[in-house]
Amino acid sequence: MTANKDVTPVTELRVPSSKGATAVEVRLRRSAVQLFAEKGYAATGIRDIARATGITSATLYHYTSSKEALLMDIMRDGHRALTESVQRQLKSSDLPEERLGILVGGLAAAHATNPLSTRVVDSEIRALAIGSDARTEIVMLRDHFESFWTKVLSEGIKEGVFTIDDEHLTRLSLISMCTGMSYWYRPALGHDLVQLATHFSDLALGAVRAQRNGKAIRGRDLRPLRIDLVPILDSEPPHI
Amino acid sequence: MTANKDVTPVTELRVPSSKGATAVEVRLRRSAVQLFAEKGYAATGIRDIARATGITSATLYHYTSSKEALLMDIMRDGHRALTESVQRQLKSSDLPEERLGILVGGLAAAHATNPLSTRVVDSEIRALAIGSDARTEIVMLRDHFESFWTKVLSEGIKEGVFTIDDEHLTRLSLISMCTGMSYWYRPALGHDLVQLATHFSDLALGAVRAQRNGKAIRGRDLRPLRIDLVPILDSEPPHI
């Protein structure tokens, strides 16, 4: 269970699994995500990460500059993948009800397929010192992502499709409903992703009282949600 | 900012603020809750807690047996207050729609009035070692609380008031929607507690498609929610 101290030296296959990352780098990232999600960033030591990766803590520093850099990479990639996915899909519709479905369904699906990394992305800002450059950067990424929600909600209100008492309250409620998934949802329970995303989308449409011509809008009135989010890190690494 | 080294020795007023706890004990608890919520249990040192309380780390051990005992007390009290409140209020109604409103509204209100301690209660199980007695105890308390939700949801289905695709999914979605509040909601923003609880209750009734005689049930169809949750620890300590 440690490393491969076998007869064949194996020579650490150089076949890159994705974007030029070596096998060790991929394992390192996956170990960090796993442990950060499980025990939290502060409670995870670099020795824990190294052990889970199969290297020593010294070797770890050959692949990353610091424990914080490890966290920052995870958070940056997580935000980037989510924002790109949302930005791409939002171009497919001008209807506020469909656009809200894309946001809610996409965020829910992202947390369902990547419960570990999303949990780290969502909850470990606290690990970054208040006022630090790192924290400022992540907060900016988060604010940018949330700006899409603000925009879609206000568009829906302007077009008379949504009825919302408190925009601020509603936006944060909907987002935290999706992000909360990563605390209890575990994949491979036989759930269909599209069905799950539609379930959350329906809930959101009910929350904003979405309607046209006096008739409430449900998920079935929308074009079926397309799940195109690339799994970030939780999924198994590609076989080599 | 240290202690009261004034002319009058003050003699550490023995007036108990609540349940025989001295002023120092109350301050200690509040400091722990504040720091655990802000930085997390693992990232908070006993020196941090002691400094925030105005004592040394050695004195801290006169009032508590360990850092973990401090956390356990917070979690026990949090669960107890919530469970007692829910148990008490559920006796006031037999209607599944009202009972669900009590659960959702009560949990949302609890997180709105005590965002700090609820955040600790909800998210710091991870700090307790897997398989430890402490973790087992807290998991039991949490399961007991969630059993009320399971019961109410299945009652509503049996009576034909609720229509739910996936009971397990729905229960956890609703709970995490309420608990998620403590991550972004901050009190004293001019929000009315009853209105806020009703907002969440409405959302939940929509999620379970609550209806009687073919007509959807909204919050206004229910008796107004009564907020009776005793603030746990986030609020200011009683003046003496």
Place this chain on the structure above:
DNA sequence: TTTTCCCAATCGATCGATCGATTGAGTTGT
């Protein structure tokens, strides 16, 4: 030969926890 990869050993700092000593306000004995 140079570069990449990896480790044992070790750094200073900080962790949770404990120590013995001190203070001061009550209680008891005479």
Place this chain on the structure above:
DNA sequence: ACAACTCAATCGATCGATCGATTGGGAAAA
């Protein structure tokens, strides 16, 4: 009345363990 005693409360100093990070060097690959 006053010394003798008890006890909760608090401190500075320090414990062993672990923290994140660094060093210098060996082995393997290019």
